[in-house]
Amino acid sequence: MRAAIAADALGARTYMAVKGLFGHSGCTPVALAGYAAAFGNADPRDNWEVHFQDTCIGGGMINNQKLVEILCKNAPDRFKELESFGSLFDRDENQNYYQRQLGGHSYPRTCMSGDKTGGEVIRGLQCEILRREISVLADCVVLKVLKEEDRVVGCVAYGMKKGRFLVFRAKAIILASGGCGQVFKFCFAPYGKAGDANRMALEIGAELIDMELFQFHPTGYIAPESIAGQSISEGVRGDGGRLHNTKGERFMERYNPKQLELACRDFVSRCIYFEVKEGRGTKDGGVYLSLTHVPPKLIEERLPAMLDRALNYGIDVREEPMIVYPSSHYQNGGIVVDTNWETRVKNLFAAGESAGGVHGGNRLGSNSLPDLQVSGKIAGENAAGAALSGSFDKINMVNFGEELSRVEGELSDVVSGDNGINPLTVRNEIKNLSWDYVGIARNEEKLKHALDTIEEIKQNRMPRLSDIGRSFNVDFIEAMDVRSMVVCLEAMARAALVRKESRCGHFREDLPLPDKKWVANIIVSQDKDGRLVLKKRPIVKTILDPEEVEMPIFPTSGKIDG
Ligand SMILES: Cc1cc2nc3c(=O)[nH]c(=O)nc-3n(C[C@H](O)[C@H](O)[C@H](O)COP(=O)(O)OP(=O)(O)OC[C@H]3O[C@@H](n4cnc5c(N)ncnc54)[C@H](O)[C@@H]3O)c2cc1C
Numbered sequence: 332m333r334a335a336i337a338a339d340a341l342g343a344r345t346y347m348a349v350k351g352l353f354g355h356s357g358c359t360p361v362a363l364a365g366y367a368a369a370f371g372n373a374d375p376r377d378n379w380e381v382h383f384q385d386t387c388i389g390g391g392m393i394n395n396q397k398l399v400e401i402l403c404k405n406a407p408d409r410f411k412e413l414e415s416f417g418s419l420f421d422r423d424e425n426q427n428y429y430q431r432q433l434g435g436h437s438y439p440r441t442c443m444s445g446d447k448t449g450g451e452v453i454r455g456l457q458c459e460i461l462r463r464e465i466s467v468l469a470d471c472v473v474l475k476v477l478k479e480e481d482r483v484v485g486c487v488a489y490g491m492k493k494g495r496f497l498v499f500r501a502k503a504i505i506l507a508s509g510g511c512g513q514v515f516k517f518c519f520a521p522y523g524k525a526g527d528a529n530r531m532a533l534e535i536g537a538e539l540i541d542m543e544l545f546q547f548h549p550t551g552y553i554a555p556e557s558i559a560g561q562s563i564s565e566g567v568r569g570d571g572g573r574l575h576n577t578k579g580e581r582f583m584e585r586y587n588p589k590q591l592e593l594a595c596r597d598f599v600s601r602c603i604y605f606e607v608k609e610g611r612g613t614k615d616g617g618v619y620l621s622l623t624h625v626p627p628k629l630i631e632e633r634l635p636a637m638l639d640r641a642l643n644y645g646i647d648v649r650e651e652p653m654i655v656y657p658s659s660h661y662q663n664g665g666i667v668v669d670t671n672w673e674t675r676v677k678n679l680f681a682a683g684e685s686a687g688g689v690h691g692g693n694r695l696g697s698n699s700l701p702d703l704q705v706s707g708k709i710a711g712e713n714a715a716g717a718a719l720s721g722s723f724d725k726i727n728m729v730n731f732g733e734e735l736s737r738v739e740g741e742l743s744d745v746v747s748g749d750n751g752i753n754p755l756t757v758r759n760e761i762k763n764l765s766w767d768y769v770g771i772a773r774n775e776e777k778l779k780h781a782l783d784t785i786e787e788i789k790q791n792r793m794p795r796l797s798d799i800g801r802s803f804n805v806d807f808i809e810a811m812d813v814r815s816m817v818v819c820l821e822a823m824a825r826a827a828l829v830r831k832e833s834r835c836g837h838f839r840e841d842l843p844l845p846d847k848k849w850v851a852n853i854i855v856s857q858d859k860d861g862r863l864v865l866k867k868r869p870i871v872k873t874i875l876d877p878e879e880v881e882m883p884i885f886p887t888s889g890k891i892d893g
Contacts, residue, residue: 332456333409333704334505334682336416337711339463343718346499347460348471348488350508350523350808354457357509358520358684359703362449363564363636364433365441366420366700368406372427373439379403381437384875386698389435389595390663390691391835392850392877393541393870397670398689400873402698402705409704410442418455420444431569431633433696435595441697446566446636452700471497472808473527475738476504478535479725482677487738489811494802498735502721503678503714506532507707510662510684511819513812516766517551517560518659525812526819528685532666533818533863537674539855540687541664542819543826543837546694547771549574549599551658553617558644560658563637565696567622568592570633574603575619575652576611582618586886597693597836598885600657604771604838605889613654621652657771661699663690663836664826667854672710678717682710688852688871692835745796745810754794754809761788761816769824774841778828785821793817822863826853829865833885843887850877 338345349356371377382403387394410428414420420442421429432439444451460467470491477485477498485500506528512520529539550563550572568574574592576582583591586602594602606618613619622630627649630638641648665687666674673680683703690698768781794810830853832846833839852868870877 332453332460333707334507334680334711334714335465336456336459336463337708338505338715338718339465341712341715341719343715345715346466346468348468348473350472350527351470353467353469354453356521356523358512358524359449359700360453361521361562362452362700363446363562364566364569365431365443365448365697366406366410366452367433367436367440367695367697368410368442368701369403369440370407370428370430370442371438372423373430377438377440379406382406382440385436386695387691387875388880388882389693389695391544391693391845392691392875392880392882393834393852394691395688395871396873396875397871398668401670401709402689402702405705406701409701409708413452413455413704416455417458418444418451420448420451431566432593433565433569434590434593434599435695441569443566445632446564446634448700470803472811473508473531474742474811476506476531476535476679477729477734478676479729482725483535483679484726484729485731485734487735489807491803491808494804496735496739498731500726500729500731502718502723502726503680505680505682505710505714506666506685507682507710508685510665511816512659512662514761514765514816514820514823515545515659515770516762517656519548519551519560519562520659523812525815526662527811527815528666528681529822530815530818532674532676532679532681533855533857535676535679536856537676537679537681538667539664539822540667540852541692541826542662542822542855543830543853544663544692544835545659545823546596546661546663546836547600547657548596548660549603549657550620550653550655552644552653553656554613554615554654555644556615562658562660563620563653563655564634565596566634567620567637570622570629571625572620572622573624574599575621576606577613578611580611582606582611582889585889587883594883595693596660596696598883600771600836601838601885602889603655603657605886607656609889611889615654617654617656619652620655622648623650623652659766659770661694663687663692663694671713672706673713678714678721680710680714682706692837745794745807751797752792752795754796754806754813757788757792757794757813758809758816761813761820765820765823769820769827771836772838772840773827774839775828778824781824782821782828785817785824789817822855825863825865826855829853829867845882845885
């Protein structure tokens with residue numbers, strides 16, 4: 332949305348295709364805790380440089396520092412601008428933006444609208460899109476980006492309402508379809524987040540970065556079973572929530588007495604993993620997250636959405652703890668971009684969670700919402716620049732009718748099966764496989780098993796439908812989701828096997844320590860036969876030298892003294 336606004340503002344003819352409904356799909360509407368911007372309202376020592384440092388340390392020092400610098404410098408202006416679009420955010424008694432503390436941030440830096448911040452961000456963006464009369468194609472799933480020689484020329488999409496394939500000519504395209512959270516069994520990400528952008532980018536020659544470094548958020552519900560995997564905002568820990576094991580111990584005192592529950596997400600997730608693994612978890616396989624010591628009024632004011640939701644689930648968090656376990660949350664990696672948020676394919680851009688490199692191995696809480704606004708604006712402006720100055724030469728070389736038939740032909744294997752293979756069955760198999768074998772604790776044996784199974788799925792069990800093309804053919808979308816999920820999971824598993832160390836959310840039980848040799852990125856591309864190719868690449872560093880930074884020491888078991 333931010334990219335479309337920026338492109339429209341420069342006068343480019345702009346279309347947005349959305350898998351689902353405008354403003355009601357994807358992660359942003361459900362984002363909770365807030366938007367990080369170093370205004371320094373709660374502590375005047377805060378500024379973009381501290382934000383930069385926190386982001387890089389939190390990211391395991393493998394972030395692209397050029398991108399981090401742009402993020403931290405621009406986050407405050409993009410936030411203020413959201414209010415000019417129509418969003419409203421909480422203020423303190425001096426009418427400055429209220430800022431809460433989240434994990435890994437040196438100061439309270441997270442601006443918010445209660446614990447419904449994403450919805451408020453979306454509201455402003457929606458108003459601005461409507462004001463500008465930007466064309467929005469809802470229920471329009473982009474399936475493939477088209478390229479002629481070195482640059483993009485358009486894309487093919489599935490129009491859900493009429494059940495038709497559509498072809499678009501475009502001088503520039505921005506992929507902003509978010510990450511691939513749906514790959515995992517327990518996940519916060521809503522249904523459509525299958526990693527389509529990753530797959531489409533790879534298919535036309537762009538690269539992915541650090542796909543193995545997926546973020547597991549420490550506090551998803553694990554019980555009751557019906558809501559397992561659902562999100563609990565980091566704002567709960569920001570506003571005083573404590574973690575306990577079944578022995579009644581506030582176990583973060585043992586792992587990290589300084590930061591306690593507000594250590595970075597990857598760190599806290601690993602601690603919860605050890606508590607449960609070593610027998611100090613509940614019978615459901617979780618630990619307790621408690622707010623019972625926090626004044627009820629504060630919970631009602633600061634965390635109203637979380638409170639409402641918990642009450643709906645039959646849990647009154649003012650009186651009883653929640654039972655939690657890490658859940659998959661955020662794609663730290665993604666499509667490789669430069670400082671224009673352009674990929675290595677000319678005029679193909681990526682923004683938001685689809686783009687990788689900014690957050691390194693672990694995104695700090697509330698650092699995604701600013702990333703969307705900052706990267707969105709830059710990608711939108713550069714895409715508009717490319718479109719307005721570019722010629723139609725390459726586009727005129729393409730016979731789009733033939734192109735459409737070719738893509739339909741490529742998709743025909745989704746429908747050619749006699750007996751049919753239900754996409755939902757395969758989807759669930761992938762989700763279980765990723766959770767059990769490429770999840771929070773990995774090792775060589777598990778990863779090899781995952782890769783063998785992926786290969787077997789690819790050979791024999793990709794979804795096959797009896798037909799496509801009918802209006803709202805959910806099975807077809809499901810089948811295309813599975814295609815994307817398979818590519819993303821394979822990239823993750825291959826990169827996890829290659830990264831011979833533990834760093835951030837990538838915990839190798841067989842290699843539990845970080846290794847200096849791996850202060851590096853892993854880049855994934857696709858060869859002409861569709862095989863994934865991996866290579867190690869040095870990090871982009873500008874200000875901070877990883878050698879000179881003191882990094883948190885992650886636990887390798889629960890037996891920690893002090
Ligand atoms: C429960 C939860 C809480 C969170 N809380 C916070 C928070 O407090 N602060 C923070 O900074 N971050 C938070 N995050 C993370 C943050 O919300 C996401 O990283 C961010 O919203 C992603 O934005 P995006 O624009 O990249 O993608 P999304 O907001 O997910 O939007 C992607 C859009 O692309 C569409 N799409 C997908 N595939 C296709 C396709 N093939 N064709 C066309 N359209 C497609 C989707 O339907 C969707 O509309 C949270 C995430 C979750 C799930």
